[in-house]
Amino acid sequence: MIFYACQLIRRILSRTIHAAALFSDQAFHTFMQSDQYAGAMRLLAVNTGSSSVRLALYVCVAGDIKLISARRYSGTVHPDSTLREFMSDGQVDIVAHRVVHGGEKLSDPCVIDNDVEAEIDRLSTLAPLHNPRALAWIRCCRGKFGNGIPQVAVFDTGFYAALPVSARSFALPQQLVNRLRLRRYGFHGIAHQAMWRRWQRIHSENAKGRRVISMQLGAGCSITAISNGLPQDTSMGFSPLEGLVMATRSGDIDPGLLLHLLRQEQMSIDELDHLLNQDSGLYGMSGESDMRKLLDSVDPAVQCALDLYCYRARKYVGAYLAVLGGAEAILFGGGVGEHSPVIRERILAGMEWAGIILDSSVNHATVGTETRISRNDSLVEVWSIPVDEAQYIAEDAVNLLLNR
DSSP, rough: OOOHHHHHHHHHHHHHHGGGGGGHHHHHHHHTTTTTTTTTTEEEEEEEOSSEEEEEEEEEEEEEEEEEEEEESSSOOOOOHHHHHTTTTTOOOOEEEEEEEEEOOOOSSSEEOOOHHHHHHHHGGTTTTTTHHHHHHHHHHHHHTHHHHHHEEEEEGGGGGTTTTOOOOOOOOOHHHHHTOOOOOOHHHHHHHHHHHHHHHHHHOOOOOOOOEEEEEEEEEEEEEEEEEEEEEOOOSSSTSSSSSSOOOOOOOOOOHHHHHHHSSSSOOOHHHHHHHHSHHHHHHHHHHHHHHTTTTTOOHHOOOHHHHHHHHHHHHHHHHHHHTTEEEEEEEHHEEEEHHHHHHTTTOOOOOGGGBBHHHHHHHOSSSSSSSSOOOSEEEEEEEOOOHHHHHHHHHHHHHHHH
16 A cells, blocks of 8 residues: 555656646636645546446545546446546546445455456356446556556445344355355445435534435435444345346345246246346336336336335335334435435325425425425435435545555
8 A cells, every 4th residue: 555655646746747738627727726736636436337337537635535527428338438538638646446246355445456356357246237347447447547557446335244144144054155155245335325424414413313214216226224324234135136126127026936937937047137137127117217208108017117116115114214213314316316306205105104204395396406305394304315426436545545
């Protein structure tokens, strides 16, 4: 770590005078003309999802991390051309990556070396929509910026490394569990931590917000029960397949049904994998996975899919109220959670018995903004909280490289 820190300092001192010429963004030029210009360090955050990639460029100086530019790319994304477009001819001092699955060996943020890369690759069978894409970006960034630029991995599974035994265990023979490291790993940890931290900052020193249920609803969906900053349970388990209905993933399903498919349909393992990860969920039930299009449809199959989507989420809210013994807040994040008032309303419909009362007008006016959407007389606060995973990833990377 000392070696990387010294490298960073040398690069910063040698390249700062050229920094203003590297990027065209006006905000960057404005920042570089300020008194904080000397010592600025450039950081690229790469957040690969199952259906998109988000790139964010930061400047870090005197402990402050400032966002310079950010962009989201959807659909089929080629790392080389996308990075070339986003970065132009620019250079960076650190690259920080969101990596979905770190398994048992990789929980804390770490510098990516050959062993780390091999472990991320090995775990690709458990996160087939995510880890291979993260690896492609890691290798692309190494090719563009060189081996001398440290790359840091921040793991979605890291938040759940210390899940209570009862929440992480499977009722399977322990010899098998120990040999194959079978456990519920949990995913979307970066997003759930970001929502929790933001919730705590909203309440400042007020100790009210201790039990929180956070929902990350996007192409992938998960829900987590948090007490005093520590996860008590989460919907995704051994893989990102468990739990809520998602865009193309099935969520909870009877294992006996899978055995039936293997026997009755003579499916191969790869065919079953594709079915559960890419042909199920909202898409499998309705033929469409885009929530905006689904909400505009009157097709009965679409309505059935949306009903199941919201029912499954509501069922988990009830379960996690029991796990936590009540909650002070419910937080919605992710593309759907932040931008779909109708889905939020349908998920929490009929939960007045639990002290959850939405303010309908505020909820429907809230799209992509941080807002309390529950009524003042609601015993449980409900919030829409935009999730800033990139900022969280950037902070962890800087802390790892410069504060050790």
